[in-house]
Amino acid sequence: MDLYPLKFDPILKERLWGGTKLKEVLGKEITSDITGESWELSGVAGDVSLVANGELQGISLQELIEKYPEDLLGKSVVDRFGREFPILIKFIDAKQDLSIQLHPNDELAKKRHNSFGKTEMWYIMDADQDAELIVGFNKNVSKTQYSNSIEEDKLLDLLNYEKVKEGDTFFINTGKIHAIGAGVMLAEIQQTSDVTYRVFDFNRKDKNGNLRELHTNLALDAIDYERKEDFKVTYAQNEDTVNTMVSCPYFNTNFLNLTQPLELDIAQRDSFSIYMCVDGSATISNNFGKANLKKGQTVLIPAKSNNLHINTTNAKLLEVTI
Template sequence: MATLYPLKFKTIFKDKIWGGEKIRTYLGKDFSPLPNCGETWEVSGVKSDVSVVQNGPLEGQTLAALLETHQEELVGKKVYERFGNEFPLLIKFIDANEDLSIQVHPNDELARKRHNSFGKTEMWYILQADAGASLIAGFNQPLDQEIYLEKFNSGHLTDILNKEEAKAGDVFFLPAGRVHTIGKGLLIAEIQQTSDITYRIYDFDRVDDKGNKRELHTEEALAAIDYNFYPEYKSLYKEKLNEPVEVVTCPYFTTNILEYTESVSRDYTTKDSFVIHVCVAGSYTLLYGEESLKVSMGDCILIPASINRVTLHAQKGFKILESYI
């Protein structure tokens, strides 16, 4: 059985009606075969799109096969006891050349009941934003299902949605149940539960190249929506150079931002979890034992739970999202 090491996976490209060019031009993934690449899946255990190892002796093996073989050595004892042979996180990049549909995701309980699936709690990190770009997260006023349906049925749904300007570096945490959409002009790194269940509420009456509108899930969404009003939807944090900053912690993942102009060692001994690095700026060399791996912007690296200590050797500086369970 091959020894585990930091893993990089083959990018899975997704064609979307609202996709654009930034996956290629900004992230440098110029091997995309798609003219409208809206998403890439970088680390995925979703059964229809399981990631395949790109680097090292395990090249060609699937994440699912590695998990079955290595179990807690790959993901950690507590994580394996909780999730078994289902990898619990999905890592994406999303390029919105047009507004995405207004949508909502079910929580664990509803997703299990309806789809035998995890729910979908997620977070967004804004990598790049065109001038004036915005997104929707939650409601802008207190309401209940009755008021929601009144606005929806009268064609005034957008009147009750919370619209936020978005710029590079912004973080939005989106627990399951929060109505949301990514707006035109945003390039986003997304960390989420392993789930591909989306209830599409409204799609701006768009049609595909055959003149067909996309399916809506109006009724399904009603039981999934969190109708509560919250005073703040953006995750407020203070940027710190050469010091980790925790930006999201929830039952499904914790994410830190590490922005460094110098080398740093990370000790994961107490985590009992795999760790994922999403490089959102710059580059570094990941040192582990006697080995090393070059990491550049747009790379996503899965560090197995069996590797307790790594060093991130900075050339000119880097910024990463560091996530674990």
């Protein structure tokens, strides 16, 4: 099969904290005023992405993996993850603060939920004035101090706040307490996992008047209580080249700030490649076809590809591989 650049139908998710920027800024076809997430590329059971372009339109990502595992994913990826797509790609719009939460590591997630853990990264695409994130603690804390803060409703006093602007990038290790703040729209790259431990939700109620479930006890053994300056990503933004952003065991992400066409030889990559357009537009071609990409869209380049041509005069792209 000639595996051309594949685009997928967004899977849109209403969230208590969602808004309308996914429509207003990224052009997603939403009708709700509380759409918080657009899952761009997902192998999560029950939310598997469907191809949106070309002769494979309507075919699910999982079906493609079953038919063309190594051609689509790469042999090294199949050897490691089998026929499970290993990452989840999203755009997120937070009109309100998200709940304060964290994610377990692989070992704990496997033991408790038969799942991967959830290491993730965020690229800020849009931020209201004074918008901020919560990332980690503002000092080292003990489990006892943390537990007391939960009981006394003083958790917010222990948390680290980071003001953000477009282009800021954050790497969120498993165990790190965090929350996306109101007024932030971002691109998220994460391990394929939907395991989240919610520890504080500002005492909000859902549309039925109920408080959302908290995972206080599950979180206790999953939290990293140490204050660490390991979350802000410093990266080059040189034009018309590949700039390294994040390299970790679960994904590698690069930043492409393009003002002219770019040719990439990816024959030896042995991994699929994902391009998220975070600004501008481009046409991306491999040996078998092409796909047009604009801000807020994502394309999957099969591992079988040898050469990649990105035709643009103005595009900012996140390149993701395994």
